[in-house]
Amino acid sequence: MDDTLAVELEEVSYTYAGAPAVHGVTLRIKSGDFTAIVGPNGSGKSTLVKVILGLIKPDSGSVRVFGTDIERFRDWHRIGYVPQVSTGIHAMFPITVGEVVAHGRYTGFSPFDFWSRKNGADVDSVLRAVDMMDFKRRRIGELSTGQQQRALIARALIRKPDLLVMDEPIAGVDAQGGEEVYMLLRQLRESGVTILIISHDVGAVMREACTVACINCTLLCHCPPHELTEDDLVRLYGFPVEVLHHGVHHDHHAHGEDAPRHDGFDRLAHR
Ligand code: ADP
Ligand code: MG
Numbered sequence: 001m002d003d004t005l006a007v008e009l010e011e012v013s014y015t016y017a018g019a020p021a022v023h024g025v026t027l028r029i030k031s032g033d034f035t036a037i038v039g040p041n042g043s044g045k046s047t048l049v050k051v052i053l054g055l056i057k058p059d060s061g062s063v064r065v066f067g068t069d070i071e072r073f074r075d076w077h078r079i080g081y082v083p084q085v086s087t088g089i090h091a092m093f094p095i096t097v098g099e100v101v102a103h104g105r106y107t108g109f110s111p112f113d114f115w116s117r118k119n120g121a122d123v124d125s126v127l128r129a130v131d132m133m134d135f136k137r138r139r140i141g142e143l144s145t146g147q148q149q150r151a152l153i154a155r156a157l158i159r160k161p162d163l164l165v166m167d168e169p170i171a172g173v174d175a176q177g178g179e180e181v182y183m184l185l186r187q188l189r190e191s192g193v194t195i196l197i198i199s200h201d202v203g204a205v206m207r208e209a210c211t212v213a214c215i216n217c218t219l220l221c222h223c224p225p226h227e228l229t230e231d232d233l234v235r236l237y238g239f240p241v242e243v244l245h246h247g248v249h250h251d252h253h254a255h256g257e258d259a260p261r262h263d264g265f266d267r268l269a270h271r
Contacts, residue, residue, distance in 0.1 A: 005067065006031045006163050006194040007052055012061035014047050021047040025061070025219045029211075031162075034185065034195040036209035036225075038202060040237050043216040045198045046084055046167050052196070053081055053165060065163070080104070080156030082149070084167040084198075089148050093141035097132060097151045098123055100140050104155030126154040129184060145172030153181065157188075164188060166197045170204070182208055202233070 007029040014022040022044040029035050037045050050056045051063060054070040063070040066078065101123045127133045130150040135143060140151055149169055156164060164185075170178040182204060185195055199205050205212060206225045214220040214228070214236045221232050234240055 004031055005029065006033070006065065007196065008064040009052070010062045012048070012051055012058045012063060014044075014051055014056060014058050016047075020217060022051065022058075023217050025215070027213055027219055027222055029194065029196060031066075031194050032189070032192055033211055034189050034209050035197070035211045035213060036205040037196065037198045037213045037215055038200070038205060038236065039215040045215055048215060049165055049167055049196070049198060053079065077159050078162040080159050080161030080164045082152050082156045082164075082166040082169045085145060085148055085152060085172070089141050093139065095140060096137050097127070097140050097143070098136040100151055101126060101154045101158055104158040122158050123154075126157045129157060130154045131180060146174060146177055149173055150177065150181075153184075161193065163194045163196065166195070168198050168200065170199060170201055178204070
């Protein structure tokens with residue numbers, strides 16, 4: 001057992017009804033690292049994250065989180081998860097932002113997690129952290145996708161997680177909001193939180209992450225961003241990708257169909 005590793009995947013495969021989504025992925029994520037998973041749409045990123053979180057069971061291979069096999073893992077309060085909300089939460093969903101965030105404390109083992117008296121203060125502090133305090137009493141379904149994303153980030157943060165897993169948390173968030181999320185992630189990282197983020201924002205990933213895992217069903221590479229070559233990205237996306245390496249501009253473009261309108265490159269280029 002190695003608890004300096006937050007996540008250890010060994011030869012993990014997952015198939016939906018005969019169609020392999022993830023195949024033979026071996027990946028180690030060190031505690032305290034900021035790791036980005038990149039890859040085209042449908043390349044198995046969300047599936048891989050669900051396997052890591054124990055939401056789905058791999059067909060083969062093993063998953064360990066903080067040194068414990070996921071099947072025996074019980075410290076769910078140590079993990080915050082921001083799921084993908086590409087289409088937004090339904091407008092009729094009748095609960096408020098404050099209630100959604102408070103629910104993040106509930107880890108499925110005790111209702112006291114949820115009803116804890118100190119929730120009030122925690123809800124306010126995490127809502128402030130994502131600049132959503134003004135929306136506390138609004139119905140979540142009435143908000144924009146970007147605002148919903150921020151509420152879900154607050155919901156993940158209320159656990160004070162050691163591992164924060166985010167599935168495209170910037171999709172639907174405007175440039176300013178995206179920058180604020182990255183600032184928040186930097187602070188979390190400084191306080192020792194391990195961050196695993198799926199993102200189409202290749203420019204921001206290059207700037208923020210300490211390692212990048214390129215996934216297209218199989219793991220194509222896992223390395224620090226500066227070691228990622230344009231060839232790696234061409235192999236990943238199937239066409240040239242626009243990235244900045246150490247301030248050098250490479251003249252290409254890539255957007256997933258659900259890529260955010262603002263990519264990291266735009267923000268960097270306008271600095
Ligand atoms: P990504 O997050 O990289 O866009 P996903 O992990 O969501 O990719 O999906 C990987 C592949 O698995 C895709 O081909 C997708 O259509 C398929 N898939 C995802 N979820 C399901 C599901 N619940 N049932 C069947 N196929 C699915
Ligand atoms: Mg996905």
